[in-house]
Amino acid sequence: xxxxxxxxxxxxxxxxxxxxxxxxxxxxxxxxxxxxxxxxxxxxxxxxxxxxxxxxxxxxxxxxxxxxxxxxxxxxxxxxxxxxxxxxxxxxxxxxxxxxxxxxxxxxxxxxxxxxxxxxxxxxxxxxxxxxxxxxxxxxxxxxxxxxxxxxxxxxxxxxxxxxxxxxxxxxxxxxxxxxxxxxxxxxxxxxxxxxxxxxxxxxxxxxxxxxxxxxxxxxxxxxxxxxxxxxxxxxxxxxxxxxxxxxxxxxxxxxxxxxxxxxxxxxxxxxxxxxxxxxxxxxxxxxxxxxxxxxxxxxxxxxxxxxxxxxxxxxxxxxxxxxxxxxxxxxxxxxxxxxxxxxxxxxxxxxxxxxxxxxxxxxxxxxxxxxxxxxxxxxxxxxxxxxxxxxxxxxxxxxxxxxxxxxxxxxxxxxxxxxxxxxxxxxxxxxxxxxxxxxxxxxxxxxxxxxx
Amino acid sequence: xxxxxxxxxxxxxxxxxxxxxxxxxxxxxxxxxxxxxxxxxxxxxxxxxxxxxxxxxxxxxxxxxxxxxxxxxxxxxxxxxxxxxxxxxxxxxxxxxxxxxxxxxxxxxxxxxxxxxxxxxx
Numbered sequence: 001x002x003x004x005x006x007x008x009x010x011x012x013x014x015x016x017x018x019x020x021x022x023x024x025x026x027x028x029x030x031x032x033x034x035x036x037x038x039x040x041x042x043x044x045x046x047x048x049x050x051x052x053x054x055x056x057x058x059x060x061x062x063x064x065x066x067x068x069x070x071x072x073x074x075x076x077x078x079x080x081x082x083x084x085x086x087x088x089x090x091x092x093x094x095x096x097x098x099x100x101x102x103x104x105x106x107x108x109x110x111x112x113x114x115x116x117x118x119x120x121x122x123x124x125x126x127x128x129x130x131x132x133x134x135x136x137x138x139x140x141x142x143x144x145x146x147x148x149x150x151x152x153x154x155x156x157x158x159x160x161x162x163x164x165x166x167x168x169x170x171x172x173x174x175x176x177x178x179x180x181x182x183x184x185x186x187x188x189x190x191x192x193x194x195x196x197x198x199x200x201x202x203x204x205x206x207x208x209x210x211x212x213x214x215x216x217x218x219x220x221x222x223x224x225x226x227x228x229x230x231x232x233x234x235x236x237x238x239x240x241x242x243x244x245x246x247x248x249x250x251x252x253x254x255x256x257x258x259x260x261x262x263x264x265x266x267x268x269x270x271x272x273x274x275x276x277x278x279x280x281x282x283x284x285x286x287x288x289x290x291x292x293x294x295x296x297x298x299x300x301x302x303x304x305x306x307x308x309x310x311x312x313x314x315x316x317x318x319x320x321x322x323x324x325x326x327x328x329x330x331x332x333x334x335x336x337x338x339x340x341x342x343x344x345x346x347x348x349x350x351x352x353x354x355x356x357x358x359x360x361x362x363x364x365x366x367x368x369x370x371x372x373x374x375x376x377x378x379x380x381x382x383x384x385x386x387x388x389x390x391x392x393x394x395x396x397x398x399x400x401x402x403x404x405x406x407x408x409x410x411x412x413x414x415x416x417x418x419x420x421x422x423x424x425x426x427x428x429x430x431x432x433x434x435x436x437x438x439x440x441x442x443x444x445x446x447x448x449x450x451x452x453x
Numbered sequence: 454x455x456x457x458x459x460x461x462x463x464x465x466x467x468x469x470x471x472x473x474x475x476x477x478x479x480x481x482x483x484x485x486x487x488x489x490x491x492x493x494x495x496x497x498x499x500x501x502x503x504x505x506x507x508x509x510x511x512x513x514x515x516x517x518x519x520x521x522x523x524x525x526x527x528x529x530x531x532x533x534x535x536x537x538x539x540x541x542x543x544x545x546x547x548x549x550x551x552x553x554x555x556x557x558x559x560x561x562x563x564x565x566x567x568x569x570x571x572x573x574x575x
Contacts, residue, residue: 289564305565361508361562363463371488371513372561381509381562420464421496421506 003078003105006071009120010099010268011154015055016046018097018266020067023083023104024090026141026180031077033070033106036122038183039077040084040103041068041141043091044266058264058271064128064142067154068183069121075106091138123154124186125266131201131249141180147201147252150263151182152194158267159194162274163441164258166198166205167283168304170355170406170423174281174434178427188431189438194265194274198258202249202307206286207336208300211343214257216299221255223297231318243312250315254299259344276348279441281404283355284388285423287333289378292323330377330391341399352401353437356392359385359407362416381422402440409436456518457552458538460531463494463510463560470494472529472537473509473569479523483514483540489558490525490537491569509565515557519544527570 011018025040033039044065048055059065071077083103084090095101103121128146130136137143152159165175175197177184185195203209216224228247232239239247263274292301301323308316328336337354344350360382369376377384385407392403409432410419418429425433460470474491477483489512496506518540525537539548540556565572 361464364561365559366561367515367559368486368513370486371511371559372563379511379563379566381564384564416464420466421508424496424506 001107001109003107004073004075004119005102006069006104006106007120008069008097008099008101008103009123011067011097011123011266012269013046013058013266013271015049015052016057016271017049019045019047020095020097021092022085022090022094023069023079025079025084027077029077029079029081033075033077034187035072035074036070036187038068038070038124038180038187040079041066041126044097046266058266059127062127062129063133063136064126064130064144064146064149066126066141068124068126068141069103070124070187071106072120072122073106073108075108078105078107080104088138123268124151124182125154126151126182131252142182145201146199147249147256148196148198148258148261149176149181150194150196151186152265153186153192154267155192156267157192157269158265158272159192159274161192161278162194162196162263162276163279163281163437164196164198164261164277164350165281166210166258166286167281167355168200168204168286168423170285170425171281171283172197172199173425173430174437178430184427184431185434188434191438191441194263196258196261196263196277200286200304200307201253202246202303202311203253204286204288204302204304204307205282206288206291206302207282207333207340208291209302210257210259210282211336211340212299213254214259214340214343214347216254216257220297220299224254224294224299225251227294227297227322228318231322232314235314235317237314237317239314240312242310243314246311246315254301259348259350277350279351279353280344281353281355281437284357284392285355287336287388288328289384290325290327292319293326294323296322330387333388334391334395337395338399341395341401345400351441352399353404353440354392354401355404355406355433356389357385357406358410358415358419358422359389360415361422362414362420385422404433404436404440406433409433454542455521455546455548455550455552456516456540456542456554456556457536458489458512458540458556458558460492460533460535460537461555462533463492464496464508466496467494467533469530469532470510471570472525472527472531473571475523475525475527477520477523477538479520480544481520482544483518483520485515485517487514488512489514491563491566493569493571509563509569510560511563513559513561514540515559518542518556521546521548 128149135145418426471493522539
């Protein structure tokens, strides 16, 4: 048995001082770790170094920036208790980042000396852009309400590609995972990838809404904000606090297309800037049978029903009076997808992945279709899902997309048990889908020198 | 002969459901293949602040009869095992009889539609 010191390792941003909080441990002393298992984290802040007045501080819109730590090898964790005073003192950035800081030891069953890299912790970087500066929570990994969250392994030069996930709960669970955000995803992928998640708060990320958002000009965004502001302040229904909060989240979502976002990443070799996402994960479950179209400004909008319910009365009145409800046929959905895919391909070159739909609930015992109104795809969920899945196959013939076959994978492991309502997965189903996405993404593995031991 | 119709477990994780539509009236004849109820099953059991895992189902009669008693109306929450209706094989049966068995029904997942109780406020 050998006790290997766990050193923080390098983390650099040119011209800046990186500060960290003490370690907040996520497990007990003596915990038996898997390789790359996240065992603790610290919060990070950056400030301009002395004599570096020209340096800009990156990620200023991401108020939650944390580094999670993971041993590279399996072993029993022994914490350095002095590394974690707890309470608020484990939240605030007290120390300058020092690569030689030892935060604990790993007892490993080997007589062989581990090389330098083996003693350094793996660093999983996590950053969250708050929906509002008010949405701060002090405890935990990526706490609070984020309009965008992301993670990447801080291995050597960091990630070289970005996977953006825009879906409802079916996509969220795959990347955000079952325990703490992103951890399962990054334990299971050896790729040099950044993963970004944008929630459906409050807008449903369906193709026409995403396309409008992608193409909208600043002047159009201002017109939307002015119209919404006028509706809430001068409408026939008095706006409540729920209305204003909802309106803020809505404008935040509409004004900034995640398909165009670029990213600063802090790595052991320095600060790097990544362009727009190289791959985008969408979900067929987001393609609602109808969308809302603003009567005057013409933009598309849709929300899940429980999101509309959470809005205040003035927002609901605004949606009812200022928007037309436009029904979408399967042909319309296919056209909307094609427009989005072609536009994104032209402008950013991103590869598109689409989760299809589970096409049976597993509990049906239909003996006659006569009680179900025609067209049956409007009535029966399983037929609607089958038709949409077929449409997706046709679309794949004409566009460069990859289908993540939720339907087949659910059938393999038991859809009724692992995907009971067609949207919310079990942890096992999330793992299967995660693996399918990274298998379908023809993106290089990390080089051997970066590979986890 | 009387038949009862109770809320059964459509999904093993459910404990209750909500009546969205009643398609039948007491005293009316029921034909095999006739739709009886649309139901909502919310697996989150009331945690409404979270994305609700809601599914909708249609219950259809697989045998003919007469609706003798309707125990629910749209908007009612019912627990698994609760009585929804009593049906009889003829119109003039004695209501005091104990139901001989449950009515045979078909259940299928359906899309939310504008006639449902939960669509009334939208």
